[in-house]
Amino acid sequence: MRPQDILLPVAAGLCCKPGGFHIDPVRPVERAVITHGHSDHARPGHGAVLATQETLDMMRLRYGENFAGSTQAIHYGEQIRLGDVTVKFHPAGHVLGSAQVAVTCEDTCIVASGDYKDAPDPTCTPFELVQCDVFITEATFGLPVFRHGDAADEVKKLLASVALFPERAHLVGAYSLGKAQRVIKLLRQAGYDAPIYLHGAMEKITDYYQSRGIDLGELRPAKGVKKATLAGTITLAPPSATSDLWTRRFPDPVTAFASGWMRVRARARQRGIELPLVISDHADWDGLTATIAATGAGEVWVTHGQEDALVHWCQTKGLKARPLDLVGYGDEEESETPPSDEAEA
Amino acid sequence: MNRFAELLDRLAYEPGRNNKLRLLTGYFREVGDPDRGYALAALTGALSFKHAKSALIRNLIATRTDEVLFGLSYDYVGDLSETVALMWPKAVGVHNNPPPPTLTEVVTTLRTLGKTELPKQLERWLDELDETGRWALLKLVTGSLRIGISARLAKTAAAALGDKDPHDVELVWPGLAPPYLDLFAWLEDRAEKPVNRDPAPFRPVMLAHAIEDSDFAALDPADYIAEWKWDGIRVQAVAGRDENGHITGRLYSRTGEDITGSFPDLVPSLHLPGAIDGELLILREGRVQSFNVLQQRLNRKVVSPKLIKEFPIHLRAYDLLGDDENDLRELPFAERRERLEAFIGKLGDPRIDLSPTVPFASWEALTAARADPASAGAGEDADAVEGVMLKRRDALYLPGRPKGQWWKWKRDPHIIDAVLMYAQRGHGKRSSYYSDYTFGVWTAGEGGDELVPVGKAYFGFTDEELLQIDRFVRRNTTEKFGPVRHVVHESDKGLVLEVAFEGLQRSPRHKSGVAMRFPRISRLRWDKPPREADRLETLERMLKAEAVEA
Numbered sequence: 001m002r003p004q005d006i007l008l009p010v011a012a013g014l015c016c017k018p019g020g021f022h023i024d025p026v027r028p029v030e031r032a033v034i035t036h037g038h039s040d041h042a043r044p045g046h047g048a049v050l051a052t053q054e055t056l057d058m059m060r061l062r063y064g065e066n067f068a069g070s071t072q073a074i075h076y077g078e079q080i081r082l083g084d085v086t087v088k089f090h091p092a093g094h095v096l097g098s099a100q101v102a103v104t105c106e107d108t109c110i111v112a113s114g115d116y117k118d119a120p121d122p123t124c125t126p127f128e129l130v131q132c133d134v135f136i137t138e139a140t141f142g143l144p145v146f147r148h149g150d151a152a153d154e155v156k157k158l159l160a161s162v163a164l165f166p167e168r169a170h171l172v173g174a175y176s177l178g179k180a181q182r183v184i185k186l187l188r189q190a191g192y193d194a195p196i197y198l199h200g201a202m203e204k205i206t207d208y209y210q211s212r213g214i215d216l217g218e219l220r221p222a223k224g225v226k227k228a229t230l231a232g233t234i235t236l237a238p239p240s241a242t243s244d245l246w247t248r249r250f251p252d253p254v255t256a257f258a259s260g261w262m263r264v265r266a267r268a269r270q271r272g273i274e275l276p277l278v279i280s281d282h283a284d285w286d287g288l289t290a291t292i293a294a295t296g297a298g299e300v301w302v303t304h305g306q307e308d309a310l311v312h313w314c315q316t317k318g319l320k321a322r323p324l325d326l327v328g329y330g331d332e333e334e335s336e337t338p339p340s341d342e343a344e345a
Numbered sequence: 346m347n348r349f350a351e352l353l354d355r356l357a358y359e360p361g362r363n364n365k366l367r368l369l370t371g372y373f374r375e376v377g378d379p380d381r382g383y384a385l386a387a388l389t390g391a392l393s394f395k396h397a398k399s400a401l402i403r404n405l406i407a408t409r410t411d412e413v414l415f416g417l418s419y420d421y422v423g424d425l426s427e428t429v430a431l432m433w434p435k436a437v438g439v440h441n442n443p444p445p446p447t448l449t450e451v452v453t454t455l456r457t458l459g460k461t462e463l464p465k466q467l468e469r470w471l472d473e474l475d476e477t478g479r480w481a482l483l484k485l486v487t488g489s490l491r492i493g494i495s496a497r498l499a500k501t502a503a504a505a506l507g508d509k510d511p512h513d514v515e516l517v518w519p520g521l522a523p524p525y526l527d528l529f530a531w532l533e534d535r536a537e538k539p540v541n542r543d544p545a546p547f548r549p550v551m552l553a554h555a556i557e558d559s560d561f562a563a564l565d566p567a568d569y570i571a572e573w574k575w576d577g578i579r580v581q582a583v584a585g586r587d588e589n590g591h592i593t594g595r596l597y598s599r600t601g602e603d604i605t606g607s608f609p610d611l612v613p614s615l616h617l618p619g620a621i622d623g624e625l626l627i628l629r630e631g632r633v634q635s636f637n638v639l640q641q642r643l644n645r646k647v648v649s650p651k652l653i654k655e656f657p658i659h660l661r662a663y664d665l666l667g668d669d670e671n672d673l674r675e676l677p678f679a680e681r682r683e684r685l686e687a688f689i690g691k692l693g694d695p696r697i698d699l700s701p702t703v704p705f706a707s708w709e710a711l712t713a714a715r716a717d718p719a720s721a722g723a724g725e726d727a728d729a730v731e732g733v734m735l736k737r738r739d740a741l742y743l744p745g746r747p748k749g750q751w752w753k754w755k756r757d758p759h760i761i762d763a764v765l766m767y768a769q770r771g772h773g774k775r776s777s778y779y780s781d782y783t784f785g786v787w788t789a790g791e792g793g794d795e796l797v798p799v800g801k802a803y804f805g806f807t808d809e810e811l812l813q814i815d816r817f818v819r820r821n822t823t824e825k826f827g828p829v830r831h832v833v834h835e836s837d838k839g840l841v842l843e844v845a846f847e848g849l850q851r852s853p854r855h856k857s858g859v860a861m862r863f864p865r866i867s868r869l870r871w872d873k874p875p876r877e878a879d880r881l882e883t884l885e886r887m888l889k890a891e892a893v894e895a
Contacts, residue, residue: 143414144418164368245777274359316411
């Protein structure tokens with residue numbers, strides 16, 4: 001069977017005709033298989049949703065009880081038959097509950113990896129390499145200038161800045177699902193045990209992480225805390241909040257941003273960031289290329305991000321590769337819009 | 346090198362002056378000799394080696410990476426050094442992991458390295474350093490640090506290491522050389538203050554406060570001497586004898602930067618040992634030219650004979666800080682002024698003259714003189730008068746901006762009413778405010794009158810006014826483009842800003858064809874509907890008037 005007969009990009013997303021479902025559809029469909037809880041991948045309004053328990057819980061937190069007609073939870077390593085294909089979930093190492101979806105039809109196996117990273121992350125199950133014929137990879141950081149380095153070193157940078165400017169508040173912009181909790185956990189692992197403050201928009205999801213047994217230490221809402229009390233503290237907030245009215249409650253804040261984009265100076269400066277922290281939940285260039293090579297796939301489909309460079313690289317390695325023109329997926333940090341009550345939060 | 350790179354990296358993002366100082370002083374405290382000395386040299390522009398050309402860097406990366414991948418990356422990042430630093434693949438098979446080079450190693454090696462050996466050496470260092478280290482190295486070797494640190498700021502940070510006065514560092518600076526072991530020894534109280542052996546050292550400059558109308562009541566005219574404030578650049582011209590008895594002449598900017606190289610035509614006039622505080626001007630047939638004319642001679646690396654001939658440089662003297670071996674700074678201004686008059690007379694050089702005092706008996710008389718300099722002694726040069734200076738007769742020459750000693754009283758600036766068109770967020774403390782404003786004036790367009798942008802301003806308003814404008818911008822945004830907001834600007838909807846500026850210049854780079862010098866928001870005209878704001882023709886008339894002056 002030709003791979004494109006198993007999975008095909010259509011307007012609603014990646015469609016599996018023989019299985020009768022879409023993967024991470026951007027429009028409401030009858031049956032959706034969802035890789036992880038970020039809002040560009042997990043949308044409400046589908047008939048039936050198959051995802052990990054964590055992803056389903058996150059969708060419920062964000063969209064309410066009735067986010068889908070019906071839901072089915074699946075474990076990592078569990079295999080399910082859907083129509084003429086079998087579907088198996090494997091950890092993607094991106095955020096809590098994130099999965100790669102292996103779709104097998106007859107003797108052809110395609111892995112749709114969603115968003116993934118091969119770097120260690122104390123808040124989620126590590127990425128698992130899956131042998132396959134066709135590997136569908138993201139390309140968010142698909143340029144050789146993106147090398148993320150060790151996230152622990154970036155957290156050290158943050159702590160050094162807190163020590164140098166004890167009278168200022170440190171505001172760390174971080175996507176509220178995944179990145180924020182990872183940064184908090186990394187701070188704890190680096191020995192920082194003071195209370196960490198949270199923007200209102202990330203309280204719910206952070207509580208959820210803790211309910212799943214991820215110990216994040218003492219967390220406090222930033223709301224209602226006196227300005228002077230916030231000197232020398234660290235607060236996590238959605239990226240868009242760190243440059244808005246909301247920041248006026250902090251004493252002379254140092255604005256940090258935890259993101260893979262921070263590798264490029266112009267990007268950091270454009271956003272008025274003073275302390276860029278290169279911490280990413282996506283694989284960097286070395287991670288992408290190493291993973292592609294290790295899957296043993298002879299064909300690579302490249303989606304959302306810098307497709308050109310990664311397709312070119314595959315071709316120089318003798319791999320069949322093509323960009324998959326899917327629309328509607330972006331970098332979650334770029335697309336996250338602040339909640340409407342943010343000015344008051 | 347990695348620690349220095351970390352410092353540069355952090356400085357490049359830090360907008361606040363005090364925070365920059367903290368970062369720098371922290372570095373000087375933490376890092377030992379001689380690395381910190383070479384860092385200070387790099388930051389003050391005191392390192393001298395032949396810089397590498399960007400072609401060399403391109404060739405290096407070409408040997409290591411795929412051309413297409415490099416092209417895509419360079420397009421994305423937009424900066425050669427940064428692209429190379431980020432994508433540099435370490436050599437395969439380097440197993441012994443040599444330690445990264447120290448800053449000292451880099452600087453001292455570059456000093457002696459031949460041109461042919463440079464590529465191999467750079468390659469080795471790039472392999473040994475991390476991303477930030479590579480970035481800093483490439484910035485250093487290509488001579489383009491550009492991280493928003495002035496030499497003055499770096500010296501101030503060094504002074505803070507030993508709680509010393511930055512002016513004392515400036516005083517000894519000209520006699521020092523990298524890696525400044527004697528300087529740091531003094532700063533850390535391990536040695537005596539280094540002696541300045543420079544025959545023509547810079548002396549930290551005394552500055553004036555802007556006077557407000559309300560200040561006059563407390564001031565007695567009899568205590569002050571007034572002189573014209575010329576619209577040129579403030580400089581210090583110093584001449585001294587070296588150990589062989591030869592005269593060395595140097596010209597410094599008000600921040601202590603040696604700018605002698607840009608004005609070789611003035612050097613022969615500095616033949617009498619002494620230190621003059623004065624204004625650099627262009628004189629044609631005895632007449633002072635406008636600042637726009639002077640600008641043609643600023644920031645030139647190469648000074649052609651043609652430029653020298655067309656823009657003859659002139660020094661107009663205000664004050665004398667040193668007369669031969671004697672330091673005059675402890676004398677009252679009235680006495681220094683007498684010494685200055687004698688000194689300029691003795692010098693007898695057509696390129697250096699005395700800035701005249703403006704006689705006055707009352708503040709009313711001085712107000713009249715300031716309003717009409719032509720009839721008050723400035724004659725044909727009146728157009729180059731920017732205002733008047735008031736100096737206490739008994740004022741010692743004190744570095745910095747001491748209170749109540751010197752006042753500057755500028756002539757009224759040019760003022761127009763313009764309409765706020767776009768607003769952009771500020772930086773640092775102001776990053777949550779829309780504090781950078783683009784404003785425009787009316788001009789006839791195809792479909793009737795339209796606004797054309799004429800300038801940008803980001804200060805002049807009070808904190809309270811900033812809050813008001815910020816609120817206005819947020820409530821009246823019509824479109825957003827990244828960090829820029831389009832603010833409503835129609836004939837009867839929008840905000841009129843009174844913009845003050847010092848001068849106008851023709852500029853092909855601006856759509857309106859004019860560029861303002863030193864524009865700032867002087868008032869918010871909530872009372873004025875946008876249609877009553879000024880028109881481009883008004884600016885063009887002002888431009889013509891300036892051209893006549895020039």
